[in-house]
Amino acid sequence: MYRQSLEGLTPGAVLAKTVYDDVGRPLLTAGTVLSSRYVDALRARGLLSVYVRDGLADDVVPVDIVTEQVRATITGHVATTFTSIALVAQERGAGPGGVDGMVDRLGEEPIALDGGGTRALADLYADVEYLIAEVLEHDSAAGLASLKTHSSYTFEHSVDVAVIGVLLGRRLGMPRDRLRELALGCLMHDIGKTYVDQTILDKPGPLTGEEFAAIQQHPYLGFELLRRMPFRSLLPAHVAYQHHEKQGGGGYPRGLVGDNTVGARTVHERIGAGRMLLIAEIGAVADVYSALASDRPYRAALPPDRVTATLTEMAGPHLNAEIVGWLRRLVPSYPVGSWVEVRPGSRWAGWRGVVTAVPYARLDEPRVRLLLDAGGEEVADPVDLDVRDHANVRLASLPATAPDPHRRTAPTGRSA
Ligand SMILES: [Fe+2]
Ligand SMILES: [Fe+2]
Structure with a gap:
C-alpha cells in the first residue's frame, strides 16, 4: 500500500487503512472500494490523503508508532481539554487589556475544570501512559506518516509532537516521570492558540506585523493557563512557554538561548536563568518536525526528505543540534510506504x-x-x-x- 492524495485518487482504488472520525470511530474501513461518494466523505472529514492499495506494492505495510485509531482517540481528548480550559479561562479572564489583562484577571487561583474537563484531563493522563508504552516498543519511526485533517490540525499536530517528543526523550535517556511531563507538555504546547483568531492561524499569505504579534502571544498565554492547571509539575507549562525559543536567541517570547548540547543539564538549568530547558528543546524540535511534515493553509507538506534536510539546516541557530542529530537517527528521510x-x-x-x-x-x-x-x-x-x-x-x-x-x-x- 502507499499514500495517495485525494486529488490524485482514481475511483476504484481500495482503502488500505481504516479512516476514523474525530472521536476514534471507524468512518470507512480498510477494504472499502472508493467510489466518488466515499471520496467526498473523506474530503468532508477534511482529509488530504489516505492509504490505498491498487495492485502496486500491496504487500508494503507502513507501521506507525501509534495506530490511527489511538491517534484519533487522543486527538479527541486533546480537543476536549483545550475547549474546557479555554472556556473556564474565558469566563474568568474576559475583559479589556488583551492577553495581559486576561492573565491579570485569572488571578493566582488554580483553574478548576468542569466535570467534562476533569474527565478529559483524566483521559489525557491515561493516553500519556498508553502513548509512552507504545513508543517504548519502537526503535524508530520507520512508517511514521499520520494523516491530517484541516479542521483538527492543532490537535492532530499536538499528538504528533508528543509521539516524536517521547521518541526523542526516550532516546536521550529520560526517566519515565520526565517522559510523562514531556508528553503532556507536547499535547498542550499550543493551547494558547485558542485565543488567536483562527483566520490569522489559517491565513494563506504572509502575516502583517500585527498578526504575527498576535500569534507570538500563544506561548506566554499557554504557560499562564497551564501553570494554573492541576498538573503534578510545572514542566508541561514550560514546554508551552519555551517551544518557540531558539538556541541562538531571537526566539519568542523571552529570547532564551541554548548551547546545542544535551549534557550537563542540571547545573545549567539551575544557574542559567536565560537558558532553555531540555524538555522544551525537545518539544521545539518535535514541533518543527510535525509542522514541516504537515499540510498548512500557506504551504503543502514538505516531502519527507526535505523535512529532514530542513531540520538539519535549522540545527544550530534555531534548533538544538544534538537533539536534531538524534532525530535524524529516529526518523527516516524515506518512510515505508512513501x-x-x-x-x-x-x-x-x-x-x-x-x-x-x-x-x-x-x-x-x-x-x-x-x-x-x-x-x-x-x-x-x-x-x-x-x-x-x-x-x-x-x-x-x-x-x-x-x-x-x-x-x-x-x-x-x-x-x-
Ligand atoms: Fe506554537
Ligand atoms: Fe506547535
Whole structure:
C-alpha cells in the first residue's frame, strides 16, 4: 500500500487503512472500494490523503508508532481539554487589556475544570501512559506518516509532537516521570492558540506585523493557563512557554538561548536563568518536525526528505543540534510506504517506486521497489533494490499530496 492524495485518487482504488472520525470511530474501513461518494466523505472529514492499495506494492505495510485509531482517540481528548480550559479561562479572564489583562484577571487561583474537563484531563493522563508504552516498543519511526485533517490540525499536530517528543526523550535517556511531563507538555504546547483568531492561524499569505504579534502571544498565554492547571509539575507549562525559543536567541517570547548540547543539564538549568530547558528543546524540535511534515493553509507538506534536510539546516541557530542529530537517527528521510524517484547517476535514473523497508542502523538507505520506469510506464517485473548495495543510487522523495505523484502516464490493464 502507499499514500495517495485525494486529488490524485482514481475511483476504484481500495482503502488500505481504516479512516476514523474525530472521536476514534471507524468512518470507512480498510477494504472499502472508493467510489466518488466515499471520496467526498473523506474530503468532508477534511482529509488530504489516505492509504490505498491498487495492485502496486500491496504487500508494503507502513507501521506507525501509534495506530490511527489511538491517534484519533487522543486527538479527541486533546480537543476536549483545550475547549474546557479555554472556556473556564474565558469566563474568568474576559475583559479589556488583551492577553495581559486576561492573565491579570485569572488571578493566582488554580483553574478548576468542569466535570467534562476533569474527565478529559483524566483521559489525557491515561493516553500519556498508553502513548509512552507504545513508543517504548519502537526503535524508530520507520512508517511514521499520520494523516491530517484541516479542521483538527492543532490537535492532530499536538499528538504528533508528543509521539516524536517521547521518541526523542526516550532516546536521550529520560526517566519515565520526565517522559510523562514531556508528553503532556507536547499535547498542550499550543493551547494558547485558542485565543488567536483562527483566520490569522489559517491565513494563506504572509502575516502583517500585527498578526504575527498576535500569534507570538500563544506561548506566554499557554504557560499562564497551564501553570494554573492541576498538573503534578510545572514542566508541561514550560514546554508551552519555551517551544518557540531558539538556541541562538531571537526566539519568542523571552529570547532564551541554548548551547546545542544535551549534557550537563542540571547545573545549567539551575544557574542559567536565560537558558532553555531540555524538555522544551525537545518539544521545539518535535514541533518543527510535525509542522514541516504537515499540510498548512500557506504551504503543502514538505516531502519527507526535505523535512529532514530542513531540520538539519535549522540545527544550530534555531534548533538544538544534538537533539536534531538524534532525530535524524529516529526518523527516516524515506518512510515505508512513501514514493521516491531515483536521481540521475545510475541505470535506474528517473524510475519511481515505493519504499518497502528502512534498516534501523542506516535509516536513510532504504529498500525500495521500483514500479515505474523513467517514462512512467509500469514495469512487468518490479525491481527490488537495497540502496545500501548500490552506492550510485540516490533517491528523492515525491510529495504525498501532489496530484497523482507517482504516475506520468495512465497505467492500463490493472485491477483495482
Ligand atoms: Fe506554537
Ligand atoms: Fe506547535
